[in-house]
Amino acid sequence: MSLAEEIREYALDIGFDRVGFASAEPFPQLAAALEERAEDYAWISRGLLQLNKAVDPRSILPSARSLIVLIWDYHKQSFPQELTGKIGRAYLARLFLPKDRIFGARLKLFRDFLKQRGIALGTRPALPDRQAAARAGLGTFGRNTFIYVPGMGSFAAIVTMAVDVDLGGESREAISRCPDDCGACIRACPTGALYEPFRMNPRRCIAFNTYAPGNWPLVPEDIPREIREKMGSWIYGCDLCQEACPRNRKKLQEKLPPDAYLLEKAKTITLTNLLNMDEQFYLTQVQPFLYGYIWHKKFLQRNAAIALGNSGDDAAVPHLARALEDPEEMVRAYAAWALGRIGGAAARAALESRRGREDSAKVLEEIEIALT
Ligand code: SF4
Numbered sequence: 001m002s003l004a005e006e007i008r009e010y011a012l013d014i015g016f017d018r019v020g021f022a023s024a025e026p027f028p029q030l031a032a033a034l035e036e037r038a039e040d041y042a043w044i045s046r047g048l049l050q051l052n053k054a055v056d057p058r059s060i061l062p063s064a065r066s067l068i069v070l071i072w073d074y075h076k077q078s079f080p081q082e083l084t085g086k087i088g089r090a091y092l093a094r095l096f097l098p099k100d101r102i103f104g105a106r107l108k109l110f111r112d113f114l115k116q117r118g119i120a121l122g123t124r125p126a127l128p129d130r131q132a133a134a135r136a137g138l139g140t141f142g143r144n145t146f147i148y149v150p151g152m153g154s155f156a157a158i159v160t161m162a163v164d165v166d167l168g169g170e171s172r173e174a175i176s177r178c179p180d181d182c183g184a185c186i187r188a189c190p191t192g193a194l195y196e197p198f199r200m201n202p203r204r205c206i207a208f209n210t211y212a213p214g215n216w217p218l219v220p221e222d223i224p225r226e227i228r229e230k231m232g233s234w235i236y237g238c239d240l241c242q243e244a245c246p247r248n249r250k251k252l253q254e255k256l257p258p259d260a261y262l263l264e265k266a267k268t269i270t271l272t273n274l275l276n277m278d279e280q281f282y283l284t285q286v287q288p289f290l291y292g293y294i295w296h297k298k299f300l301q302r303n304a305a306i307a308l309g310n311s312g313d314d315a316a317v318p319h320l321a322r323a324l325e326d327p328e329e330m331v332r333a334y335a336a337w338a339l340g341r342i343g344g345a346a347a348r349a350a351l352e353s354r355r356g357r358e359d360s361a362k363v364l365e366e367i368e369i370a371l372t
């Protein structure tokens with residue numbers, strides 16, 4: 001058995017669904033795109049992931065000779081409808097949790113396997129997973145910028161590692177297999193973030209706006225008003241441009257077994273519970289579940305306030321009135337916005353009551369706008 005075959009077999013054995021190998025040459029098209037749109041992509045280029053460095057895998061591992069691309073189908077089980085439409089499937093699937101959770105544990109096993117064979121590997125900063133998957137021949141691009149893997153659609157968690165051994169990797173051109181006349185993803189995007197085929201402005205993307213700036217230093221704390229209204233019920237991520245896609249239709253219509261963990265979570269992870277959560281709820285319910293909010297409770301409260309405001313549901317008013325008393329300025333400010341969006345006598349009464357006691361200029365501004 002060759003080393004490549006041995007690696008492939010081990011990866012499949014520990015639960016990955018596809019394994020591919022690609023050359024470790026740079027990704028010049030990605031480098032050019034990042035340079036051309038430097039401001040749009042600053043958060044991911046200069047921030048945590050440093051994608052501008054990773055366009056050359058040898059800047060991560062100077063001895064890199066191949067890329068290993070691992071793919072896991074994260075839509076093998078169904079997602080409770082109480083959570084879809086609020087939290088993106090990639091987050092519900094717990095892809096970003098550390099090595100004491102299943103996906104992180106799988107990655108640790110795989111890294112250990114390589115190390116035991118004396119193979120040097122580099123994974124940080126993050127390598128361009130979608131481009132690497134296309135180069136390895138594992139998938140093709142959609143006009144929504146996602147990679148589509150046969151049998152999986154776009155619900156593919158991709159991990160790329162640079163290694164110092166030659167695994168006979170592929171060097172395929174990135175291609176698309178979208179039907180010629182399809183633009184369903186672009187039409188489905190409520191904010192115009194996806195503004196033309198293969199081009200997305202992350203700063204208008206709902207997913208980007210729901211992230212917590214503490215994890216992503218260049219994500220702004222405040223969400224523009226115009227985007228807030230278009231966020232609908234999303235509080236973490238957004239799947240609309242994947243849900244609209246005919247290339248995902250089969251996957252989305254499949255009868256899949258339920259995910260028992262998520263069925264439990266759906267009982268507690270509600271918008272009102274998140275909006276009014278205390279430290280105990282945050283520590284026991286949010287931290288073990290939603291990776292992006294492990295350090296920043298207030299941002300998830302902000303997003304829950306927006307979603308409740310967008311619901312237009314009068315039943316949310318008492319919860320938002322309670323959030324107007326929250327110690328965090330941000331939570332009070334977005335609760336005021338949401339009450340203004342719902343409107344009505346009870347919402348006005350809550351806003352007027354708080355106006356006389358509020359000392360934050362930011363919150364007072366939101367209250368004034370909400371009352372006009
Ligand atoms: S994730 Fe949502 S907001 Fe972002 S591009 Fe897709 S549809 Fe638009």
Ligand code: SF4
Binds near residue numbers: 143178182
């Ligand atoms: S919605 Fe249509 S254009 Fe967009 S990714 Fe899917 S097939 Fe391609």
